[in-house]
Amino acid sequence: MININAISKRYSHADAPVLNNLSLTVSDGNSVSIRGASGSGKSTLLSLIAGFESPDSGSITIGSQTLPFSSEKNADIFRRRELGVIFQSYNLIECLNVWDNIAFTCRLKGNSDDSYQLHIMALLGITHLKNKPAHQLSGGEQQRVAISRALVHKPTLVLADEPTGNLDEDTSDTVSDALYSLCRSLDTTLVVVTHSEDVARMATQQCWLRHGQLHSEPA
Numbered sequence: 001m002i003n004i005n006a007i008s009k010r011y012s013h014a015d016a017p018v019l020n021n022l023s024l025t026v027s028d029g030n031s032v033s034i035r036g037a038s039g040s041g042k043s044t045l046l047s048l049i050a051g052f053e054s055p056d057s058g059s060i061t062i063g064s065q066t067l068p069f070s071s072e073k074n075a076d077i078f079r080r081r082e083l084g085v086i087f088q089s090y091n092l093i094e095c096l097n098v099w100d101n102i103a104f105t106c107r108l109k110g111n112s113d114d115s116y117q118l119h120i121m122a123l124l125g126i127t128h129l130k131n132k133p134a135h136q137l138s139g140g141e142q143q144r145v146a147i148s149r150a151l152v153h154k155p156t157l158v159l160a161d162e163p164t165g166n167l168d169e170d171t172s173d174t175v176s177d178a179l180y181s182l183c184r185s186l187d188t189t190l191v192v193v194t195h196s197e198d199v200a201r202m203a204t205q206q207c208w209l210r211h212g213q214l215h216s217e218p219a
């Protein structure tokens with residue numbers, strides 16, 4: 001369960017807050033999609049949920065964990081165990097190949113699961129790229145590696161920032177089906193930011209971010 005209660009966030013030098021008294025509740029295993037104009041604060045919201053940044057006011061709890069984390073070490077432990085983040089900019093490790101990029105978090109935790117990793121890679125259509133270095137991948141290939149990496153350690157919460165933003169329509173359908181169905185089968189909560197109506201409609205709850213708040217209807 002994610003419980004966000006009346007959070008606000010204003011960046012220094014900005015005229016107005018990006019998020020303004022925003023609240024959101026998502027039950028375990030459910031999914032929420034967030035749409036909104038460029039610059040409306042979608043990535044900022046994900047960053048606050050992941051604890052990379054803190055709100056100026058309001059509170060965020062994820063399961064029994066209340067943010068902010070008590071230390072950077074506890075934040076790391078929580079993220080490695082509970083959280084999968086698909087960054088808008090992928091953040092792959094360029095010098096590692098596809099397999100090692102995906103396995104990275106599991107290796108840190110000492111619990112790699114090769115067969116589950118292969119299962120995810122097959123669903124996302126990237127098995128053939130296993131040995132390719134990340135710096136030789138296309139944007140859409142990097143995106144699918146980033147999705148695999150976020151799911152392979154079976155997190156309880158996945159934050160996906162435009163996970164199909166770089167994919168053609170057919171691949172986007174395949175990838176969004178895989179993302180939602182893998183989360184459902186793990187009972188993982190999914191927060192997905194997207195500009196795609198098709199991807200957004202697959203969520204159990206649909207929201208639009210506007211003027212710093214979430215709305216259940218488009219403008």
Ligand SMILES: Nc1ncnc2c1ncn2[C@@H]1O[C@H](COP(=O)(O)OP(=O)(O)OP(=O)(O)O)[C@@H](O)[C@H]1O
Nearest residue numbers: 011012018036037038039040041042043044045088
């Ligand atoms: N670290 C930062 N410092 C200052 N301003 C920031 C910072 N990060 C984001 N912003 C500003 O906050 C606003 C929201 O940015 P954010 O990245 O959350 O938008 P977004 O909805 O994800 O947009 P997009 O759809 O283009 O990805 C923008 O005006 C942006 O310039």
Ligand SMILES: [Mg+2]
Nearest residue numbers: 042043088161
């Ligand atoms: Mg963004």
